[in-house]
Amino acid sequence: QLQPVESGGDLVHTGGSLRLTCTAPGATLQPYPVGWFRQAPGKDREIISCISATGINANYADSVKGRFTISRDNSKNTVWLQMNDLKPEDTGTYYCVAAGYPSSCRSLVIHPFGSWGQGTQVTVSS
DSSP: OOOEEEEOOOEETTTOOOOEEETTTSOOOEEEEEEEEEEEETSSSEEEEOTTTSSSEEETTTTTTTEEEEEEEEGTTTEEEEEEOOOOOOOOEEEEEEEEEEEETTEEEEEEOOOOOOEEEEEEEE
């Protein structure tokens, strides 16, 4: 059972940076595109970024484009989300998930493969 584990969330001020980490203990992320989602209080979970299985292609929601960078190292079974210039509206719980068929990173359409993790909390204070 592929269940990701997210870490790296914290409380930061507006304009700050964080790097989130996604791993999958006991399983491999290598064959799968991986998506990062976030869920703000009282809102639905939304896709914010996706990276292809090889790491060559990445895509971002407009709300984070130019500020967030997704990357991966398959030799370390790890996917990161570098978040810069954080804003209060970035506050939420962040989740990563492996993307099963018929997901499309290009369209930011993710069909989760395996389970959702517990997420990691990001709070941006103004």
